[in-house]
Amino acid sequence: MQQYIGPEGILSKRGQYFYPCTSYFYRNPPQLVKGEMQYLYGHDGKCYTDFFAGVSVVASGHCNPEIAERTAEQLKTLQHTCTIYLTQPNVDLAERLAGVLPGKLSRTFFVNSGSEANEGALLLARLHTKRRGFIALEQGLHGRTYLTMSVTGLKMWRSDPQLAESGEDVTFIPRPYEPGLSKDEAARRSIGALKKVLEEKGHEIAAMIAEPIQGNGGMIVPPDWYFPEVKSLLEQYGILLIADEIQTGFGRTGRMFAMDLWGVEPDIVTMAKALGSGIPVAAFASTDEIAASFNKPSASTFGGNPVSSATALAVLDYIESHSLAERAERLGDLLKSGLQELAGRYPDMISEVRGAGLMIGVELCAEDSERGAVLVDDLLEEMKDRGFIIGKNGVGRNVLAFQPPLVITEDDIREMLSALSASLSSV
Incomplete structure (x- = not known):
C-alpha cells in the first residue's frame, strides 16, 4: 500500500518550498490522491463528490478512462515535438475546433494556459488593428x-504594483451588474460607459476583452441583449471583441461556448481549462482575415504538442458523444432550482442564485460581504466534512461556486442539495 505523508506533511513542505502567495482551501484540508469522474478520494479513503472540477477544468470528469486511454496511447507513441515539426494531432485538433467555434473562426494558435491564450489574443488584436488600447470590464x-x-x-489578482493605471493602455468600464440595480439597469450603465469611452478614444482601442460570464467575479450573467449591443457598438469603431471563454467554454453553460447563448460571434475566442480536462492545453482562435495579421515568426514550445492535442481531441469526442452541453443545460436547471429553493428557506444567508448551465453562484450576505465570506468558508468546511467539494469566488469571496464535472448525475445533485441544506442549518 502506498504511504502518504498526509495533510500535515504536505503543509510542512509547502511552507518550506512554496512561495507564500500559494494559498489553499479549508482549515483542515484533505490530501487528495485519486480521482474517478465526478469523485475525488482522500489519502484516508474518504470519497468526495466534486462540485468545483478544479475550477471548471475537469469538465469531462477526473481520469475519464475514455480520454485517459488515448492520452496514454499518445504518450507512449510520440510525446513531444514543437510546432516547427509536422505532427498530425495538432492539425486534426485545429480542424476539429474550426467545426465547433462560433461563426467564421477557423484559425487556431495553441499555447499552454489561459493566461497565454489571452496574452496572445491581446497581441493579435494590436497587430491587426495597429492600435494600442484595450477596454475591459471591472472585476x-x-x-x-x-x-x-x-x-x-x-x-486580488492584480499582483504587479507597476501595472498601468486605468485610462492609459487599458480603460475599465462597469460590468453589467451592480447591487441595488436590476440586470437591465446595470447593463445600461455599462453600455453608457462603453459609449463614452468610444466617443472619447474609440479609434485608439484595439479590442475589448470580456468573460461572457464572469467566474471569479461572482458568476455574473448579463441580460441577453448586452453582448449583441456591445458587439454592434465595437464594430462601428473597428474594435475587436475578445471572448475569454476559458471558464465558460466546451459545454459548461449549456452551449459549446457561452457567446452562443446570445448568438454573438466574437472576433477572437480564447480557450483552455475544459479543452484538456486536466492536461495543459489552451488556444486563441480567430478568422482568416484577423489571423493573417500575425505573420511574424512565433511559436509556443509546448503549445499543441502531441499529447495535449490527442487529449483535446478525445475530450471533444466525449463532449459530443455524451451530449455534455445538453446535459449541462438540463442538470443546471435542476441544480439552480434546488439552490433557489434553499434561498427561499434561508433568506437571511442566501442573497442571490445566478448562473447558466452548470456554472452557478450562490451569493451569501450581499449586504455584508465580510460576514458572507466567513459563512462561505464555514460552509466549504462543513460540506467537505459531509463529502462534497464546492468552490468560492466573488469580489468579496462571499459566493459559493458550483462548477462540477459535466458528468455529474441527478442523484449527486440531490444529495449535495440535501447536505447543503443541513450545512446551512448547522452554520
Missing part, C-alpha cells in the same frame, strides 16, 4: 502575465 479576470493582469479588474 474581470484574464490571467497573470503582464498584459492579462493589466486587463484584469479583480483587485
Whole structure:
C-alpha cells in the first residue's frame, strides 16, 4: 500500500518550498490522491463528490478512462515535438475546433494556459488593428502575465504594483451588474460607459476583452441583449471583441461556448481549462482575415504538442458523444432550482442564485460581504466534512461556486442539495 505523508506533511513542505502567495482551501484540508469522474478520494479513503472540477477544468470528469486511454496511447507513441515539426494531432485538433467555434473562426494558435491564450489574443488584436488600447470590464479576470493582469479588474489578482493605471493602455468600464440595480439597469450603465469611452478614444482601442460570464467575479450573467449591443457598438469603431471563454467554454453553460447563448460571434475566442480536462492545453482562435495579421515568426514550445492535442481531441469526442452541453443545460436547471429553493428557506444567508448551465453562484450576505465570506468558508468546511467539494469566488469571496464535472448525475445533485441544506442549518 502506498504511504502518504498526509495533510500535515504536505503543509510542512509547502511552507518550506512554496512561495507564500500559494494559498489553499479549508482549515483542515484533505490530501487528495485519486480521482474517478465526478469523485475525488482522500489519502484516508474518504470519497468526495466534486462540485468545483478544479475550477471548471475537469469538465469531462477526473481520469475519464475514455480520454485517459488515448492520452496514454499518445504518450507512449510520440510525446513531444514543437510546432516547427509536422505532427498530425495538432492539425486534426485545429480542424476539429474550426467545426465547433462560433461563426467564421477557423484559425487556431495553441499555447499552454489561459493566461497565454489571452496574452496572445491581446497581441493579435494590436497587430491587426495597429492600435494600442484595450477596454475591459471591472472585476474581470484574464490571467497573470503582464498584459492579462493589466486587463484584469479583480483587485486580488492584480499582483504587479507597476501595472498601468486605468485610462492609459487599458480603460475599465462597469460590468453589467451592480447591487441595488436590476440586470437591465446595470447593463445600461455599462453600455453608457462603453459609449463614452468610444466617443472619447474609440479609434485608439484595439479590442475589448470580456468573460461572457464572469467566474471569479461572482458568476455574473448579463441580460441577453448586452453582448449583441456591445458587439454592434465595437464594430462601428473597428474594435475587436475578445471572448475569454476559458471558464465558460466546451459545454459548461449549456452551449459549446457561452457567446452562443446570445448568438454573438466574437472576433477572437480564447480557450483552455475544459479543452484538456486536466492536461495543459489552451488556444486563441480567430478568422482568416484577423489571423493573417500575425505573420511574424512565433511559436509556443509546448503549445499543441502531441499529447495535449490527442487529449483535446478525445475530450471533444466525449463532449459530443455524451451530449455534455445538453446535459449541462438540463442538470443546471435542476441544480439552480434546488439552490433557489434553499434561498427561499434561508433568506437571511442566501442573497442571490445566478448562473447558466452548470456554472452557478450562490451569493451569501450581499449586504455584508465580510460576514458572507466567513459563512462561505464555514460552509466549504462543513460540506467537505459531509463529502462534497464546492468552490468560492466573488469580489468579496462571499459566493459559493458550483462548477462540477459535466458528468455529474441527478442523484449527486440531490444529495449535495440535501447536505447543503443541513450545512446551512448547522452554520
